[in-house]
Amino acid sequence: MGNVCSGSKEEVVASAAVIANSKEIDKQLKKEEEANLDTAKLLLLGTGETGKSTILKQMRLINGVAFTEDEYIGFRSAIFMNVVTCAKSLIHAMDTLKIPYGFQPPSPPPAQLQQRQLLLPSGSQHGTANGTESATNSSPPSHASIQLPAVVSAVTALQHAVSPSENSENGTMENVKTRTAATDDSNTGENEKSEISNSTDMKKIDPTAIIARQAYANIDPEKGQQGPMVDAATVIRAVNIRFGFVKGETLPPNIIDAVRVIWKDSGIQYCYTRANEYQLIDCCSYFLNDLDRICSAEYMPTEQDILNARMMTTSITETKFEVQGVTFRVFDVGGQRSQRKKWAPYFDDVRAIIFLVAMNSYDQVCFEDSSANRMVESLNVFKSMCNHPMFKSTAVILFMNKIDLFRTKLETAMIANHFPEFQGDKKDA
Numbered sequence: 231m232g233n234v235c236s237g238s239k240e241e242v243v244a245s246a247a248v249i250a251n252s253k254e255i256d257k258q259l260k261k262e263e264e265a266n267l268d269t270a271k272l273l274l275l276g277t278g279e280t281g282k283s284t285i286l287k288q289m290r291l292i293n294g295v296a297f298t299e300d301e302y303i304g305f306r307s308a309i310f311m312n313v314v315t316c317a318k319s320l321i322h323a324m325d326t327l328k329i330p331y332g333f334q335p336p337s338p339p340p341a342q343l344q345q346r347q348l349l350l351p352s353g354s355q356h357g358t359a360n361g362t363e364s365a366t367n368s369s370p371p372s373h374a375s376i377q378l379p380a381v382v383s384a385v386t387a388l389q390h391a392v393s394p395s396e397n398s399e400n401g402t403m404e405n406v407k408t409r410t411a412a413t414d415d416s417n418t419g420e421n422e423k424s425e426i427s428n429s430t431d432m433k434k435i436d437p438t439a440i441i442a443r444q445a446y447a448n449i450d451p452e453k454g455q456q457g458p459m460v461d462a463a464t465v466i467r468a469v470n471i472r473f474g475f476v477k478g479e480t481l482p483p484n485i486i487d488a489v490r491v492i493w494k495d496s497g498i499q500y501c502y503t504r505a506n507e508y509q510l511i512d513c514c515s516y517f518l519n520d521l522d523r524i525c526s527a528e529y530m531p532t533e534q535d536i537l538n539a540r541m542m543t544t545s546i547t548e549t550k551f552e553v554q555g556v557t558f559r560v561f562d563v564g565g566q567r568s569q570r571k572k573w574a575p576y577f578d579d580v581r582a583i584i585f586l587v588a589m590n591s592y593d594q595v596c597f598e599d600s601s602a603n604r605m606v607e608s609l610n611v612f613k614s615m616c617n618h619p620m621f622k623s624t625a626v627i628l629f630m631n632k633i634d635l636f637r638t639k640l641e642t643a644m645i646a647n648h649f650p651e652f653q654g655d656k657k658d659a
């Protein structure tokens with residue numbers, strides 16, 4: 231009876247050791263728990279180009295984590311590559327969108343036409359003297375400004391553009407197929423890939439685009455376009471983007487001049503207004519409007535320049551900073567599809583996710599998949615993160631980014647054209 235604890239001496243020693251060990255583990259866990267209260271692991275998530283790395287840069291600036299000299303040199307180099315990449319994307323898009331250099335959009339712009347307006351009586355389906363014909367007879371566009379007669383007669387132009395022959399050869403504006411061109415996969419300039427968006431639901435056809443196409447079609451196929459724009463485009467096309475800049479080195483003057491020349495062109499400026507139809511990084515106008523400053527030999531990027539620089543993230547980084555006694559460990563991941571498979575190993579012990587969505591992306595397609603609308607892609611990834619079992623008790627902060635670009639875009643691009651269910655005020659989403 232009294233012999234209930236009748237284990238051997240060895241067993242008693244062993245169980246004492248187990249108890250001691252368990253106490254030690256409890257102590258350790260408590261310690262870690264206390265330490266965890268002082269540490270917060272944050273994940274910056276979101277699809278490509280939503281601004282994760284930019285937010286991290288802002289966090290660093292606000293919390294005094296200075297950029298190193300090497301980082302400054304890296305940003306400077308990235309900015310030069312951004313300049314060249316933007317120029318390449320623009321000149322490539324001039325061909326895919328069929329816009330001649332020197333093209334001047336009619337002012338005021340012609341009203342958008344509904345597709346059904348194309349369904350005209352058969353007799354009126356062909357060009358008239360002051361419509362298609364006048365456009366056909368106009369001299370081939372060159373780099374000089376193209377002065378088009380007041381809107382040509384947009385309806386006729388539309389008929390011309392969607393005529394069966396053009397349909398079969400080139401596609402029509404309302405049925406634009408994705409065309410993918412040469413891709414530069416450099417870390418900073420990946421957006422040279424230029425393609426026409428087929429996500430653009432062309433319920434409304436832009437007559438200015440049709441007029442541009444007509445002018446482009448009128449270029450003499452033997453001579454092609456000629457003049458300084460074409461020469462500048464040739465220089466830009468030939469640039470090998472893999473520069474290795476050391477302090478003091480800048481873009482070669484012939485490249486800077488070529489970029490300057492094309493950026494001033496009215497056709498390029500019109501092409502820029504249609505950037506949602508191809509891939510163009512958001513910092514294009516920021517850098518191309520300021521070439522003199524950023525291409526000077528003594529140039530070092532300002533904080534604003536660093537925030538605007540685009541460098542695609544391909545490896546996950548951790549940045550630590552302390553705010554009021556709490557150490558934040560912020561993980562910045564790459565958001566493009568090929569990068570997302572790298573996320574999962576970082577899902578442990580996450581205190582909060584900051585999920586970024588680029589609000590201006592509602593009319594854009596993904597860089598890596600031209601059949602996917604960027605906003606829809608964001609929503610899908612957001613949903614899957616919210617439902618992820620590892621994040622059952624993780625705080626999720628939805629960060630609606632790029633509000634400045636969103637506001638500007640709302641002036642011209644209607645949300646309902648891409649999300650027909652949107653019933654709100656077209657300029658006040």
Ligand SMILES: Nc1nc2c(ncn2[C@@H]2O[C@H](COP(=O)(O)OP(=O)(O)OP(=O)(O)O)[C@@H](O)[C@H]2O)c(=O)[nH]1
Nearest residue numbers: 278279280281282283284537538540543564565632
């Ligand atoms: N105008 C404007 N540009 C922004 C804003 N946020 C980010 N950008 C720009 O958008 C581009 C892409 O931003 P990134 O921070 O590289 O995007 P990311 O989410 O890290 O992209 P990945 O690394 O590919 O996943 C950069 O050129 C940024 O300067 C914003 O709020 N306004």
Ligand SMILES: [Mg+2]
Nearest residue numbers: 282283542543
């Ligand atoms: Mg990034």
